[in-house]
Amino acid sequence: MHSLKHAFAYPLAMLLFVASASAADSNTIIIKKFMFNPMDVTVAAGTDVTWENQDGEPHTVVSLTNDFRSQALDEKDKFTHRFDKPGTYKYLCSIHPKMVGTITVVAK
Amino acid sequence: MTDNPSRRRALQCMAFGGAGTLFTLSGGVLTPVALAQGAADKAPGVPLFLQISDTHIGFNKDANPDVPGTLKETIALVNAMKTRPALTIHTGDITHLSKAAEFDTANQLLMGLKAGELHTVPGEHDVTDGMGTEYFGRFGKASDNRGYYSFDHQGVHFIGLVNVMNFKPNGLGGFGADQLAWLKADLAARSSSTPIVVFAHMPMWTIQESWGWGTGDAEEALSYLRRFGSVTVLNGHIHQIVQKVEGNITFHTARSTAYPQPQAGQGDGPGPLKVPADQLPHMLGITSIRLQRHHLSLSDTTLA
Numbered sequence: 001m002h003s004l005k006h007a008f009a010y011p012l013a014m015l016l017f018v019a020s021a022s023a024a025d026s027n028t029i030i031i032k033k034f035m036f037n038p039m040d041v042t043v044a045a046g047t048d049v050t051w052e053n054q055d056g057e058p059h060t061v062v063s064l065t066n067d068f069r070s071q072a073l074d075e076k077d078k079f080t081h082r083f084d085k086p087g088t089y090k091y092l093c094s095i096h097p098k099m100v101g102t103i104t105v106v107a108k
Numbered sequence: 109m110t111d112n113p114s115r116r117r118a119l120q121c122m123a124f125g126g127a128g129t130l131f132t133l134s135g136g137v138l139t140p141v142a143l144a145q146g147a148a149d150k151a152p153g154v155p156l157f158l159q160i161s162d163t164h165i166g167f168n169k170d171a172n173p174d175v176p177g178t179l180k181e182t183i184a185l186v187n188a189m190k191t192r193p194a195l196t197i198h199t200g201d202i203t204h205l206s207k208a209a210e211f212d213t214a215n216q217l218l219m220g221l222k223a224g225e226l227h228t229v230p231g232e233h234d235v236t237d238g239m240g241t242e243y244f245g246r247f248g249k250a251s252d253n254r255g256y257y258s259f260d261h262q263g264v265h266f267i268g269l270v271n272v273m274n275f276k277p278n279g280l281g282g283f284g285a286d287q288l289a290w291l292k293a294d295l296a297a298r299s300s301s302t303p304i305v306v307f308a309h310m311p312m313w314t315i316q317e318s319w320g321w322g323t324g325d326a327e328e329a330l331s332y333l334r335r336f337g338s339v340t341v342l343n344g345h346i347h348q349i350v351q352k353v354e355g356n357i358t359f360h361t362a363r364s365t366a367y368p369q370p371q372a373g374q375g376d377g378p379g380p381l382k383v384p385a386d387q388l389p390h391m392l393g394i395t396s397i398r399l400q401r402h403h404l405s406l407s408d409t410t411l412a
């Protein structure tokens with residue numbers, strides 16, 4: 001069993017870590033007029049990337065390599081995924097496959 | 109219109125012209141017949157089936173804030189027909205966001221349709237959860253959860269195909285190799301005189317490449333169908349009527365019961381088109397298909 005003191009301290013440390021990471025490295029991709037903007041984004045490993053749909057038509061964010069997948073995002077809906085591993089991640093909208101984008105994750 | 113319009117062009121104009129044009133298919137050529145309000149009841153032949161499409165339950169934007177309402181109106185219109193067909197085909201986008209609650213509402217409303225057995229294929233809006241769990245949980249039985257299947261009704265061979273689950277980046281809709289192999293085998297033993305109806309969500313010919321209004325591997329499917337004397341390809345997806353005739357194959361897209369979309373290539377993309385409220389019922393509707401001997405005739409009816 002964990003001591004009471006330990007159980008208390010652990011979530012607090014996590015909370016601080018999440019808060020500082022998202023403030024420092026957050027990236028937002030706007031979905032508008034049937035495009036991901038910007039289409040190509042480069043981030044450091046550990047970054048949260050957020051997509052926000054500003055079209056009246058729903059869109060999705062679907063990895064071509066099954067690494068991440070959003071639900072259907074209606075107008076103003078957001079989807080966030082944290083990219084921990086360096087690499088190139090291509091994705092498309094599964095409703096409009098003409099819409100494509102790439103996230104490049106580089107080592108910190 | 110040009111000074112000397114071709115027959116096909118005249119047909120297209122009439123089709124765009126709107127409410128209730130009856131097309132009689134004869135040897136692969138569509139012949140338009142003037143159709144007064146409610147005349148679908150007096151049209152010759154047997155009512156074979158009804159096509160409903162793009163109900164988009166869950167949509168709630170300006171282009172139509174009451175999508176369940178217009179579906180109810182559509183259902184009332186069908187239920188008021190004197191002779192109702194024995195089956196209904198829904199060509200997909202039953203829901204807007206593939207949510208369980210949207211499917212439940214759609215199911216409940218569609219159960220009120222007194223037009224026989226309901227057959228469906230999914231649209232891309234129905235399978236945004238990836239595996240299509242919500243769709244297949246409700247509509248997967250007929251196809252053993254593959255989505256594509258065939259059946260016979262009144263001597264006509266019906267084939268439902270799925271072209272919304274095999275997308276390639278930058279691509280159009282797609283069937284994929286497994287489904288094409290199945291289709292080839294399904295058609296192999298059939299006599300060329302069997303009338304064929306193919307239904308799938310996305311158009312099986314390219315209407316607007318940049319908007320993804322087409323199916324990348326449709327040509328392969330069509331190559332199996334060309335030997336048949338009467339083939340009717342029914343699609344949805346584009347929320348408006350566009351049609352063409354190629355040899356013995358008639359292609360026709362249906363209106364939505366939810367909201368119209370812009371004509372191909374006009375504007376930012378294939379999103380909802382906001383029209384004045386009094387025009388909306390003229391842009392929503394269904395397609396009825398009747399059987400005359402070995403020919404199918406299509407008629408499109410709007411809500412107003």
Ligand SMILES: [Cu+2]
Nearest residue numbers: 059093095096
């Ligand atoms: Cu999209």
